[in-house]
Amino acid sequence: MPTIIFKATEACNANCVYCDVVHRKKPRTISPELLRTAFERFNEYLLEHPEEEMQIIWHGGEPCMAGLKLYQTALEYLNTICAATRDRFKFAVQSNLTMINQDFIDTFKAMGIDSIGTSYEPIHGVRGIGKKRDSVLYNKKFFDGINLLEANNMGWGFIYVVTRQVLDRPLEIFHHLTNLKLSGGFDLHPVLVYDDAADESMESGITQEEFADWLGAVFKEWWPNRERYPHVDPFATYLKFYTGKGDGLGCCDAPTCGLHLYLGPDGETAQCGRAADWDILMYGNIASKPLSEIFADEQRALIDNRKNVLPDTDCKGCEYWSICHGGCPLDAYNGHKDFNRRSDQCLSKKLFLKKYFEPITGLKLPKPQAQSHE
Amino acid sequence: MANILLTQKCIRSCPYCFARKHMHDAPPEDILKWEDLIYIVDFFQAGGDNSISLLGGEPFLHPEIVDYILYIISRGMHVTVFTSGVVSEKIFAQAVDRLADVDPGMLSFVVNLNNPKDTPFSENETIGRFMATFARFTCLSINVYKLKFDYSFAVAAINKYGLQRHIRLGLAHPIPGKKNMCIKPDQMSLMATELIDYLPTLEAFNIRVGFDCGVPMCAFTDDQLGKLFRHTGGMMSFRCGSAIDIGPDMEVWSCFPMSGYNKKSLFEFKNRQELCEYFDSFIDTVRTETGGMYQKCDYCDNRLRHLCSGGCLSHALNNFVNEAHIRNENVYPSK
Amino acid sequence: MSTPQNNTPRNTISYVCDYQWPIEVELKGKSLIVNVNHVGDIRRLNDALGTETPVQAYIYRDAYGSLETLDVDPDWGDIPIVLYLNRLGQFRTVAHKVEMLKGLNVTVIFTGEESRACVDAQILASLGIHSGIKLTPDSPLSDSVLDLITYNFYSQMPHADIEPFSTMSRHYKGENYVSPSLLDLENPARYLHVDAKHRLAFTRDDLLAGNVLDFTSDDATDTLIDDAAQIFSRRWQQWFVESHPCTFCPAFRVCKGFFHAPEKSTERCTEVMSELLEAIEFERKKCENHSKKPCQL
Secondary structure, X not given: OOEEEEEOEOOOOEEEOOXXXXXXXXXXXXXXXXXXXXXXXXXXXHHHOOOOOEEEEEEOOOHHHHOHHHHHHHHHHHHHOOOOOHHHEEEEEEXXXXXXXXXXXXXXXXXXXXXXXXXXXXXXXXXXXXXXXEHHHHHHHHHHHHHHHHHOOOEEEEEEEEOHHHOOOHHHHHHHHHHHOOOEEEEEEEOOOOOOOOHHHHHHOOOHHHHHHHHHHHHHHHHHHOOOOOEEEOHHHHHHHHOOOOXXXXXXXXXXXXXXXXXXXXXXXXXXXXXXXXXXXXEEEOOOOOHHHHHOOHHHHHHHOHHHHHHHOOOOOOOOHHHHOOOOHHHHHHHHOOOOOOOOOHHHHHHHHHHHHHHHHOOXXXXXXXXXXX | OEEEEXXXXXXXXXXXXXXXXXXXXXXXXXXXXXXXXXXXXXXXXXXXXXXXXXXXXXXXXXXXXXXXXXXXXXXXXXXXXXXXXXXXXXXXXXXXXXXXXXXXXXXXXXXXXXXXXXXXXHHHHHHHHHHHHOHHHEEEEEEEOOOOOOOHHHHHHHHHHOOOOEEEEEEOOOOOOXXXXXXXXXXXXXXXXXXXXHHHHHHHOOOEEEEOOOOOHHHOOHHHHHXXXXXXXXXXXXXXXXXXXXXXXXXXXXXXXXXXXXXXEHHHOOOHHHHHHHHHHHHHHHHHHHOOOXXXXXXXXXXXXXXXXXXXXXXXHHOOOOOOOOOOHHHOOOO | OOOOOOXXXXXXXXXXXXXXXXXXXXXXXXXXXXXXXXXXXXXXXXXXXXXXXXXXXXXXXXXXXXXXXXXXXXXXXOOOEEEEEEXXXXXXXXXXXXXXXXXXXXXXXXXXXXXXXXXXXXHHHHOOOOEEEXXXXXXXXXXXXXXXXXXXXXXXXXXXXXXXXXXXXXXOOOOOOOOHHHHHOOOXXXXXXXXXXXXXXXXXXXXXXXXXXXOEOOOOOHHHHHHHHHHHHOOHHHHHHOOOHHHHOOOHHHOOOOOOOOOOOOHHHHHHHHHHHHHHHHHHHHHHXXXXXXXXX
């Protein structure tokens, strides 16, 4: 199923110290014409592939900054331009919830969205509104958004980004997050800070080892109490994988990026958001290219081929291949200027699994059924 | 049935007392707390017991004994209090006020009586007052600690105060390694003969005796055993089991002579069954190592057939106290 | 306290009031919880209110009294009564009253010195009488409280409920917050506190402070109450908006900062409430394991 990260706007009302998104002086928002073109392309693709469904994830910046009208228009295009294929669309949205209101919710619900992905930061000063990074105001608006979601029977889950500011307090942070959402429902990610990041961002960066140890400290608490808060990732996903109960490996862990696509406000497409920021794996503009052609771009073969190359090169003999697959190709490129290399981020994963997950759970990685050339 | 020591303090100085030093060493605050009492009652009631014994030292030294007795009765369990009968004015008044009307089916007092000739006058008065007030709840216990023991004071007390016509007869046993007056192994037969000779007197007053544990069967001739059988209606036993004693600090051991051996905390056991199995096993181990109080116990048919345990274990253990540790470690006092 | 959801059926609201104004007339027909000044008022008031005005409980508080000094009326029968007393008193003196309590519908909460209160609560609970201790933000949370928690949840012998633990356990569903304030009738899904002017609040403290709702008991409707309850149920969020230190505690979900005070160490309350959380989850799991699955035939 193709997944399109639709960045309808680059504008964002939040000010996060670790944000790695390219900030333009004038953030772009998709024009109504291009929005129409996008839905024409979606419809076109689904008509060409009658067996396929398509997931559209509204993204940003902060999607709500694009304005309600954009989404109402999108809904209208869905119901008109895509009338024949409407049933094969799945929509999702990632939002910081600080601007959400009933109108947005009604529109999202009309698209079939029943939960919203968000992110959360308990430490004041890491994220907030405006130049002063007003965290109290941000959190208040965040909770207004949560309350509105719950009043509309919508679910929500969130990502927590681990920064240097919280390295010395893993359990406190974990308890705060599970006090916020009692059964879990969040995903722990390391902050990604790149060499060209601002000083402030650099100060938030953490090493692979630091993230692994942070996760490990949290895991020690999570494991004996996992029935209390079952939905904490990456732990729950790893546990399912190790016990053969499912493979929810996504994004950086999956064997392939699949039919993943970034669609920006100017209609440009790339493999994903970071690819667009770095101007690599760019696949052209939907104004001039149909999606079939974009998905067939030969650059994709480069990434798909990693699973054939890495087991014999950088990942040769690695016992964690089946759960890592060499990591994100963009991280590999960032580190080595070559997609056919292993991501350097895989170290934190391996460290965590070897040093903490396996000894604490007593589980061992299931043996692969065949040589890993998927 | 559990024996709960409400306190290890005692105000008397019985010559046969096997716990004198132990009680002397116990701190003043060494009394059973409410929460521990509740724990003990829960523990044993869950195990199916419907009675509890309260002991000491002198249990009436515990400031809340009357409360405890009433509580245990409220829990539906029978309470037996082993006391000297020497009770302070304050506690006696409480007892009179609150216990006099208790159902005798739920409460018993076992007064451990010494010969009044060997007891200070004031104590005799106090004990007499106690027996007079609580006669319908009370039976006597006496400890035979020497030969030519005079049993008549017990008969006199029963008759004078209208006590229950039953005497719990205990033999004073040695505490391994300590000095106390007791019947020596080679005096058992003489003691037995003196007792049997006194049976007709007891029977004339319609008084029956029952034995506490630790009496060896061979102290009696077959003829004497026959008289005893008739006297007790066959209710006699020469076997010992693991009586469970629980201290005010929740330490638990198997009968007082064994209190220096292998003490545990009650909290170490999940339930009554586990507790009893543990101490039964412990006693078995010790018995296997030590045999009975006599050498001949090793090949005694009565012991092999489990009709007799070979007398009180303390006699056997007494033999090992001062020797080098060359046997099963259980036969030596805990460090 | 469960967070009301739009699709969650709501219990009938009970109005918590003092018996210092003519509630027989002014709150007629409503479900009540009445604070009385004298135990002697209970039967008389109960007769006066009749069946038309159901009373969920009569509450009597005596900060210095004990069961020794209290007149227990055997004719209370089934009348639900909660007694807040300083202590039990000497058991030998109250033994006969305790026997009487066994046949009545009475809960006894002890408010005196914590260690003594815990023992008293345990004594009554072991005798089958619903009992408890009153936790306040100033409570020292001594080992006695831990022992009482252990007794309430892990004892192998059946005993009566001990508050506030049993109520907290009953309300805890894993997806909601509870706190010892449940014992103070702070539950917007069930209680509204009302004064002589018919003003309403979800907590007694709010009522006394004049922090009242903008409608009275005279014009309260289900919708108004539901909306107000929703807002009240979200008070816990303010702790997160401010990133209050209590929000970093593993036991927040069973405490909601109940024991917080400025400059006060949180080490002890964290320890005790974490134990309580584990005990509540143990109880919940036990109930889940014992629940019967429907026959599939």
